[in-house]
Structures are given as structure tokens and as C-alpha cells.
Amino acid sequence: MNWLKNTLGSSVGKKLMMALTGLSFCGFLTVHFAGNLTLFRGKDAFNGYAGHLHSLGSLITFAEFILLSLAAVHVLTGLTLFYQNLSARPKRYMVNKSAGGRTVGSQTMPYTGLLLLAFIIFHIQNFHLADKTHQTIYDIVSNSFAQPEYVIVYILAMIIAAIHVSHGFWSAFQTLGANHPKYMPLIKSVGVVFSLLVGAGFGFIPIYISLIA
Template identity: 50%
Template sequence: MNWLVRTFSCSVAKKQFMAVTGLAFCLFLTSHLIGNLFVYGGKDAFNAYVEHLHSLGILIHIAEAGLIVFALIHIGMALILYFQNLAARPVKYKKKSNAGGRTLASATMPYTGLFILVFIAIHLIGLKFADHSTQTTFDVTAGVLSQPVYLVFYIVSSIVVAFHVNHGFWSAFQSFGASHPKYTPIVRGFGILFSLVIGVGFGFIPIALNMVS
């Protein structure tokens, strides 16, 4: 038990927990985007994909439980680190600086993370927990994303997710000490490419729905 307490009291360990869970969510975003691409095949193709997921039964429930645990760890570590940083620097600097590699993305990570959390809650309520008894998943999704307010919110959220992932991806590798003048630019470049794919890929889903519905 002592080793667990020591681990969670170490800032480096907290960042590593955030890195692992963050990369796990990057994998989830990738698989989720690949699944959503079935929408381009039309209503039947998308519903067939959803039915395939449901046929996995307990495996899906295990995956969902794992995502919840990872989310709690990620959010918990982020909150602890955020308040520790506030306590270490109770008075804000009069002049902000980008020294030490601090960027707009890194400075706004807590806020983009909070925005994503709100988006996930609204997204689950509107889609996953909606009434599917009289409509297919495709019809529910198309109906929700056809609402102007939700459409704008969804596209903005896709951009925020991409912005959050862009910084989080390469900083995850830094948390494990994998920072090297030769390889860091490659990781950064891949992170930018990945975030663009995520942002554009999810952002175009409503357009695809309108094209095939």
C-alpha cells in the first residue's frame, strides 16, 4: 500500500498515468472514427456496423468499463496536478512567457479537457441513451446532428478534441522521458497529423449523414 501512496504522490507518476490513459483514448478515438466511417456506406452499412458491435456482448461492456476507469484516472490526475500547480504558484505572473515550451495548447489543456468532458456527457445523452426502440442508430444520429445548435456544438467540439489531442499526444511521450532532438519533431509531426485526422474525420460526419440520408 505504501508504494501506491508514494506513486500517486509523485508528480512524474501522475503525468505518466495521464500519458497512458491519454494514449488509450487516442486508440479509442481511432477505432471510433473508423467505425463512424461506415456512415459513408449509407444507412444499412452503418446500422450493420452497430449491430456487429452489439453482437460482441460482454466485450463491449468490458471495454466501456475500462474507458470509464481510464477517464476517472485521467481526470483525477489532471485535477491533482492542476491544483498542485496553483498551490505552487498562487500569484499569477504579470507577463506570460512561452519559455520552457509553453504554448497556447499546453496552457489551455485543463479548459479544453473540461469542454470535452461536457461534450461527452451531452453526446452520450443525445445518442447512446436516446430512445432506440422505434428508430435505428443511424436515424437517431442523423436526427440529432441535423439540429443546427447541436451541429455547431459538435463541429466545435471536434476542433477542441483535435486541439487537446495535438498537445497531449507528444507530451505523453515526454512524460516517459522519450524526448530526443532527433525523434521529438517526428512525434510532434505525427501528433499534428493525427489531430488533424481526428478533427476533420469527426467534423465531416454530419456532412456525410446529410449526403447519405
């Protein structure tokens, strides 16, 4: 077990954990968005989807535990790497030149990550932990997005998510060893398309609900 401890304790090991947990969340976003598409089919369809998930009982609880664990690993590892990078270069360069290949996503990863963490906490409080005694999950979503400030917050959060994913997606594959001239351009293109789908797909939902609420 020492080799595992040493690997995960190294910079390479931490980047590997970031890659694996990051791709796991890309998978979760895909499944989550597919489920949210039932919103476009109306109240009964979305409540039926939510009811089906709830009926899974302990399986959903276990899945939520796994997601929370992955989130903790991703956030703590990311913060550790960010701190180590700052410690290695305590003073900023006099001239901040953009290195080849650097993008808005790559330059802002720690900051967009923290903003997304704050949004996820906000999202859980407003939907997952909301009182459902006298209202359905569709009612909660509809009432929330009837408020313009909620719509703005969610759209901004999805823009931030798209920026974060645009770099994180291909960077994860690079960390896993897919950094090959033949494949990396395609992976980067897929990452850009996926980030746009995340931003536009999730971002359109509050707009749509606000218009029909």
C-alpha cells in the same frame, strides 16, 4: 505495494497516469473513427456495424467499463495536477510571457479537457443512451445532425479535441521517456497530423450527415 502507492501519489506518477490514459484514448479515437467511417457507406452499413458491436454483449460492457475507468483516472488526475500547479503559484505573473515551446494546446489543456468532458457526457446522452425502441442508431445520428445547432456543437467540440490532442499526444511520449532530440520532432509531427485527422475526420461527419439527411 508501497512503492506503487508512492509512485502514483507523486507528481511524476500522476503525469505517468495522464500519459498512459491519454494515449489509450488516442487509440480509442482511432478505432471509433474507423467504425464511424461506415456512415459514409449508408444506413445499412452503419446499423450493421452497430449491431455487430451490440452482439458482443459482455465484451462491450467490459470495454465500456474500462473506458469509463480510464476517463475517471484521466480527469481526476488532471484536475489534481492543475490544482497543485495553481497552489504552487497562487499569484499570476505581472507579465504573461510565452515560454519557449508553449502552444495554444499546452496553455489550454485543463480547459479543453473540461470542455471535452462536458461534450462526452452530451454525446453519451444523445447517442449511447438514446431510446432505440422505434429507431435505429443511424436514425438517431441522422435526426440529430439534421439540426444545425447539433452540427455546430459537434464541430466546435472536434476543434477543441484537436487542440487538446495536439499537445497531449507528444507530451505523453515525453512523459514516458521519449524526449530525445532525434525522435521528438517526428513524434510532434505525428501528433499534429493525428490531431488534424481527429478534428477534420470527426468534424466532417456531422456536416456530411446534415447534407444527406
